[in-house]
Amino acid sequence: MKYMKKLITLFAALTLALAMAVPAFAASSTGTITIDNAVTGTTYKAYRIFDLESYDTDKNAYSYKLNTKWNDFSTYSTTIDSNTVSAADFFSVNSAGYIEWNDAKKDAGADFAKLAKAFAVEKNIACDKAETASSATVTFTDLTLGYYLVDTSLGSLCSLDTTTPSVTIKEKNSDTTIEKKIVITGNEKVDSNSAGIGDTVNFSITITVKDGAPKGYVLHDKLSGLTFNSDSLEVKVGPKTLTPNTDYTLETNPKDGDSFDVKFTDGKLKTNDVVVVTYSATVAADATIAGAGNTNKAKLAYSGKESTEEETTTYVWKLNVHKYALNSTNDEVALSGAKFVLYRMDSGVKKYAKLTNDKIDGWVTDKGDATTLETSGKGDILIEGLNEGIYYLEETEAPAGYNKLTEPIEVKITATTSVTSGSETVQYKNLSESSYTPATDATVKVLNKAGTQLPSTGGIGTTLFYVIGGGLMAVAAVLLVTKKRMNNK
Incomplete structure (x- = not known):
C-alpha cells in the first residue's frame, strides 16, 4: 500500500514536470495578426518568411527555418536606397537548416523588411493571406506560426514580427x-x-x-x-x-x-x-x-x-465704361461716339490694349496700334480679359459738340479670390485727383460737358458790327469831302 502511494505521488510529479516541459505553442497551433488604424479599402498582405519550428515564450527562445517559397532568400541581394543590401547581412542558415540571426542587425527590422519586400516582388512570391480593410481593424486568423512580413497595397511596410501566437500591429502607412x-x-x-x-x-x-x-x-x-x-x-x-x-x-x-x-x-x-x-x-x-x-x-x-x-x-475680370451728359433738367443722357484707348504702365512704359470682340488681344507700345474703343448708342464700352491692377482710360475724341477730357481716368481693379469664389472691386478717378470713386457693377461713369456756346448771328454782336460799320463810313465821307475842297483852293 505504501508502495502504491509512492508510485502515485511519483507519477503525479512526473506528469506535472512533463506538462511544464510542453512548448508554449502547444496551446495554439495557429496565430493571429491584427492591424489597428487600417486604411479602409486597402489590401493588406501577409508573407510568412520563416516557419516557426518551436519556441518557449517563457525563455523567449525561438527556432526558425526558411519557408520553402523563400528558399532562395538567404542568398538574395539588391539595391535599396542606392545601397547594396544582402540577406546574408541579416541572417544565415546553418547545416541543420535553422536560421541564425546576426545580433548586430537585431534593430534593423525596417531594412530587413525592405529587402524582404523587394524579394517578394521580384520573385513574384504569393502571399500567405490577404485581407481588404472594411474598417479601421484588419485581422488575419488561422496563420501558420512563423515570422511574417505584412505589406499593404499602399506599398509601404507597416510591421515585421512573429505570430507568437498573436501580434497587434499599428498601421503606420501614409498614402501617396x-x-x-x-x-x-x-x-x-x-x-x-x-x-x-x-x-x-x-x-x-x-x-x-x-x-x-x-x-x-x-x-x-x-x-x-x-x-x-x-x-x-x-x-x-x-x-x-x-x-x-x-x-x-x-x-x-x-x-x-x-x-x-x-x-x-x-x-x-x-x-x-x-x-x-x-x-x-x-x-x-x-x-x-x-x-x-x-x-x-x-x-x-x-x-x-x-x-x-x-x-x-x-479669375479673369472685366471693365464697363458708360459715357453720359446732363440735360437741362439734370437727367443723364447716354453719349455715343466717344472714343478712348486703354493703357497700363509696364516698368515705366505705356502699353496700349488691343481688343477683339471686346476681349483683350494683346498690349502694344505704339498708340497708333491700339484698339479705339467707341461708345455704343447706349453710351457703353465693354472690356473683358483684365487682370487686377491699375489702368488708364484716355479719351481721344469727344462726341460732336462736347469737350474732350483734359486728362486720363485712372481705374483700379482689386480682387478677392478663393478656389470656390472670386469678386472684383473697381474704383476710378481723374488722374490728378487723390481719392477714388467706387464703381457699381464694375462700371466707370464718364461725364462729358458740352462746348462753350458763342453768340449767334443776329445777336448784339452783329448789331454792334453794323452800327460801328455805319459810323466808320460816315467819317470816311466827311474826310473825302474835306479833301476835295482843299484841292479846289
Whole structure:
C-alpha cells in the first residue's frame, strides 16, 4: 500500500514536470495578426518568411527555418536606397537548416523588411493571406506560426514580427499625396489668383511617393480657360531633373479628356521620393470672365489607385465704361461716339490694349496700334480679359459738340479670390485727383460737358458790327469831302 502511494505521488510529479516541459505553442497551433488604424479599402498582405519550428515564450527562445517559397532568400541581394543590401547581412542558415540571426542587425527590422519586400516582388512570391480593410481593424486568423512580413497595397511596410501566437500591429502607412498650387510673385504658392487674357500662369504639382514599390504612376492634369505650354514642363526629384522619354513621357491632349498626362516609367520612382512638376499655361480668349472662374484640376493614378483631385482657380475680370451728359433738367443722357484707348504702365512704359470682340488681344507700345474703343448708342464700352491692377482710360475724341477730357481716368481693379469664389472691386478717378470713386457693377461713369456756346448771328454782336460799320463810313465821307475842297483852293 505504501508502495502504491509512492508510485502515485511519483507519477503525479512526473506528469506535472512533463506538462511544464510542453512548448508554449502547444496551446495554439495557429496565430493571429491584427492591424489597428487600417486604411479602409486597402489590401493588406501577409508573407510568412520563416516557419516557426518551436519556441518557449517563457525563455523567449525561438527556432526558425526558411519557408520553402523563400528558399532562395538567404542568398538574395539588391539595391535599396542606392545601397547594396544582402540577406546574408541579416541572417544565415546553418547545416541543420535553422536560421541564425546576426545580433548586430537585431534593430534593423525596417531594412530587413525592405529587402524582404523587394524579394517578394521580384520573385513574384504569393502571399500567405490577404485581407481588404472594411474598417479601421484588419485581422488575419488561422496563420501558420512563423515570422511574417505584412505589406499593404499602399506599398509601404507597416510591421515585421512573429505570430507568437498573436501580434497587434499599428498601421503606420501614409498614402501617396499630391498637391497642386499656383506660383505667384516671390515663389509664393496659392490656390487661386487673378490674371488677364494672354497672361502666363505658373503651376507647381508636388507628389510625395509612399509606395514601397512605386508602379503605374500617371499624373493627370486638366486645364479650363488656359492653354498648356508644353515646352515649359519640368519634372524633378529633389535637385535632379528627370529626363523626358526616359524617366517619364508627356502626352498632350490624351483621349481621357485631360490637357496633358505625365506617365512615369516604372522603376524610376522610389519610396519617399518628392516629385515636383512645374509648368506654365496662358490665359485663353475663351476663359470664363468673372463668375466661377477657371478651374484647373490634377490627380494621380498610382499602384492601381487614384488620388482625390487637387484644384486651383484663376479669375479673369472685366471693365464697363458708360459715357453720359446732363440735360437741362439734370437727367443723364447716354453719349455715343466717344472714343478712348486703354493703357497700363509696364516698368515705366505705356502699353496700349488691343481688343477683339471686346476681349483683350494683346498690349502694344505704339498708340497708333491700339484698339479705339467707341461708345455704343447706349453710351457703353465693354472690356473683358483684365487682370487686377491699375489702368488708364484716355479719351481721344469727344462726341460732336462736347469737350474732350483734359486728362486720363485712372481705374483700379482689386480682387478677392478663393478656389470656390472670386469678386472684383473697381474704383476710378481723374488722374490728378487723390481719392477714388467706387464703381457699381464694375462700371466707370464718364461725364462729358458740352462746348462753350458763342453768340449767334443776329445777336448784339452783329448789331454792334453794323452800327460801328455805319459810323466808320460816315467819317470816311466827311474826310473825302474835306479833301476835295482843299484841292479846289
